[in-house]
Amino acid sequence: MKRTEKRASLIEKERIPMLHFSTEDVLKDPDARSIRNYEANRATILGNAYRNKAIITFCTEDGDVKKVETTVWCYDDKFVLLKSGTFLPLKSILKIENS
Numbered sequence: 001m002k003r004t005e006k007r008a009s010l011i012e013k014e015r016i017p018m019l020h021f022s023t024e025d026v027l028k029d030p031d032a033r034s035i036r037n038y039e040a041n042r043a044t045i046l047g048n049a050y051r052n053k054a055i056i057t058f059c060t061e062d063g064d065v066k067k068v069e070t071t072v073w074c075y076d077d078k079f080v081l082l083k084s085g086t087f088l089p090l091k092s093i094l095k096i097e098n099s
Contacts, residue, residue: 008057008065013086016068020061025091039096040080043072046098047083053099056080058092069099 027033046052055069071083079087 008067011066011068013068013070013082013084016082016086016088019066021089021092022059022061023091026059026094036090036093036096040072040075040090040093043080043096043098044074047071047073055097055099056082056088057094057096058088059094060092065094072096 025033027036043052043054043056047054051071053069054072055067056072057065057067059065068082068088070086073081073083075081075090078090080090080093081087
């Protein structure tokens with residue numbers, strides 16, 4: 001079963017700092033990584049302009065798939081900054097959907 005096929009459990013953004021993440025990227029395909037960057041950029045624009053929330057599906061170091069629904073304030077090549085000052089490693093993100 002692929003990681004994206006596992007059922008993702010919803011988590012509060014405040015719990016993210018307590019999680020551990022792998023240094024390996026969860027996406028091996030360069031095209032998938034490019035799509036993830038596009039999704040992060042779009043979520044940032046919608047979050048700042050319209051306070052739109054995004055649903056972020058990500059993977060922890062032990063392979064658990066989690067989801068968080070929050071506003072994305074900004075991102076760079078290493079992290080996504082969520083509302084309330086929480087950082088999520090970009091390498092751990094499987095996908096970002098706008099809600």
